[in-house]
Amino acid sequence: MASRPHPLGTLSGVPSFSSVLWFLGAVVLFLVIWRVGVAMLRSFTTPLPPPPPEGELRKVNLRYRCSVCGMEIRMTVAPNEDPAPPRHCMEEMDLVAPTIE
Numbered sequence: 317m318a319s320r321p322h323p324l325g326t327l328s329g330v331p332s333f334s335s336v337l338w339f340l341g342a343v344v345l346f347l348v349i350w351r352v353g354v355a356m357l358r359s360f361t362t363p364l365p366p367p368p369p370e371g372e373l374r375k376v377n378l379r380y381r382c383s384v385c386g387m388e389i390r391m392t393v394a395p396n397e398d399p400a401p402p403r404h405c406m407e408e409m410d411l412v413a414p415t416i417e
Contacts, residue, residue: 380409388412 331339376399378391384405391399401408 379412381412382409383407 373393373395374397376391376394376397378394378399379388380391380401381388382404384407387404389402389404389409391402401411403409
């Protein structure tokens with residue numbers, strides 16, 4: 317007996333449509349991850365900004381306390397004599413009265 321030909325022809329070497337979609341999705345995902353990774357590595361190699369000119373920072377003695385968690389911080393150098401309070405726990409910190417030294 318002779319074998320009958322397949323009604324659709326010979327499709328044994330052609331991948332299915334879903335396999336092609338998975339492959340294209342993997343290639344797109346690879347390219348996105350690659351671009352993000354290269355961008356992150358390039359951000360590490362950018363030079364730091366130059367330091368401010370000499371004498372521009374002022375010495376201050378300010379103490380701040382976070383009203384949410386109670387963390388305290390001491391500021392010793394600022395660009396002006398009355399700097400804006402730092403932020404902690406997404407809130408501005410409260411200025412603590414300086415102690416008598």
